[in-house]
Amino acid sequence: MRLLLSILMVSALGTASFAQSKKTSTTTASSTPHTLDRPKLVVGIVVDQMRYDYLYRYYNKFGKGGFRRMMDGGFNARNNHYHYAATYTGPGHAAIYTGSAPALNGIVGNDFYERNIGRLMYCAEDTTVSTVGNTGIAGKMSPRNLLVTTIGDQLKLATDGRAKVIGIALKDRGAILPAGHAANAAYWFDSKDGNFISSTFYQNELPQWVQDFNARKLSDQFLSQKWEPSLPMNQYTESTVDDEPYETVLAGETKSVFPHMFAIQAGGSKYEPLRTSPYGDQITKEFALAALKGEQLGQRDVTDMLCVSFSSPDYIGHAFGTHAIETEDQYIRLDQQLTQLLNQLDATVGKGQWVAFLSADHGVVDAPGFLQQNRIPAGVRGYGEIGEAVKSTLEKAYGPGQWMLSYFNQQVYLNHALMTEKKIAMQDVYELLRTVLLKQKAVVNVVNLHNLGAEALPLLQENLFRNVYYPNRSGDFYVMQQPGWLEGRNKGTTHGTTYAYDTHVPFLLYGWGIKPGQTLRRTHIHDIAPTITALLGLLEPSGCIGNPVEEALK
DSSP states (O other), X not given: OHHHHHHHHHHHHHHHHHHHHHHHHHHHHHHSOOOOOOOSEEEEXXXXXXXXXXXXXXXXXXXXXXXXXXXXXXXEETTXXXXXXXXXXXXXXXXXXXXXXXXXXOOOSSEEEETTTTEEEETTBOTTOOEESSSSSTTOBOSTTOOSOOHHHHHHHHTTTOSOEEEEEXXXXXXXXXXXXXXXXXXXXXXXXXXXXXXXXXXXXXXXXXXXXXXXXXXXXXHTSOBOOSSOGGGOTTSOOXXXXXXXXXXXOSSSOSSBOOOOOGGGOTXXXXXXXXXXXXXXXXXXXXXXXXXXXXXXXXXXXEXXXXXXXXXXXXXXXXXXXHHHHHHHHHHHHHHHHHHHHHHHTOTTSEEEEXXXXXXXXXXXXXXXXXXXXXXXXXXXXXXXXXXXXXXXXXXXXXXXXXXXXXXXXXXXXXXXXXXXXXXXXXXXXXXXXXXXXXXXXXXXXXXXXXXXXXXXXXXXXXXXXXXXXXXXXXXXXXXXEXXXXXXXXXXXXXXXXXXXXXXXXXXXXXXXXXXXXXXXXXGHHHHHHHHHXXXXXXXXXXXXXXXXXX
């Protein structure tokens, strides 16, 4: 009996002691609440048409506060590539911010044939909205054609809408697609009045800070200036001479040489020439700084996001090529704009309180004239050659009719209804066209997008085509051309292929939560979004197919 009483007493004392310990522990935990640590601001930077090697070609010309600050003090994914066969501006911006692919997000080109409506569609067009900022039509845009969420959308959802997300670019698609569906606003440049505008998808009037910015009339100030070289001409050692026959002559000029004037263009697009100049980047940077202040981004109790796309490098690259003095001067000046942006983030948000990533929406091929000077195979063909060959071949084989609906983005869109009516099989048409098109100059393959598993392609190329195929917006056959060959552009250069010069672009990370370093393993554009959402502790975007770059995160 005594033994039983002793056991019961010890048990009771132990229970009381445990209960008191638990109570003390609970009280202590509740008295010291913890909050999730996140940066105050995420800044996404896209440089339109920035090929990866520009980081190193112009490295010695850069200052320490822009590209080099991100390269030397941040993380550099040096072998970063696009993962699909549509290296254009719209798909690039969409993929960076969604971690997805055109096969899922629906943005298969800047323009594409939409079978459901029977016409070409622009990637950001929206006929249901109106322009905000003027009475023109340049604001009839929205992200409705983008079918998945973005980083910004996930941030808005995670914070129940408290986070602010803003997209900015000269190009509408460069502002709209990154910002996403739930964004507070996207703003883009209207060449008719030189102002930044938006659409009723976001709001019914411009905020006061945007109206104040437009009232500064910076576009008029830049339009009154010349584009002079920022260095003595003999210091542009990473470029060819300033007068190559394959460079585009700008409107109002007689030669493709410095200084460049800004001729007023017909049709009311007075400020269009600013796009093909470094001043386009400068006005973009100034507007980004105005947004930082006007929206108090990164200065509240929640993480915000600012998406900035610098569009002018694309216009300049298309016009002058990859080795022009204009291109080198553009990147020297862009580095200065980037430095000013990053410095202002330090001053406004606070050093170490923000994180930024930088990439490009696509690369670019060297101008065929430049390649030919170096005995590298290259050339130019008329844009209509492939389409005309397809039309004539099908009419000869099957009789009169609109057998081809469109030839766009190197893809042949066939008339499925007519084929069904005439009981003509897709494989039969493919074999016929493949035989004919392979005889065309510089055509190396014709890919059946309906049957990729049967194609004799390297696995890498096969996956690029697989990731771009969206049935209602993609073509039936993809016409692969020889590297270095362009369609329909006799001057300058372009992009849009599966080759490395179009797929290999920068991916830099810098700031809060980023571990300095680099990797040479192959990463992809679809890895950017999950890296940022992992850093923020968010669910990745709905169509995401990539993985975080673990080496970059602390």
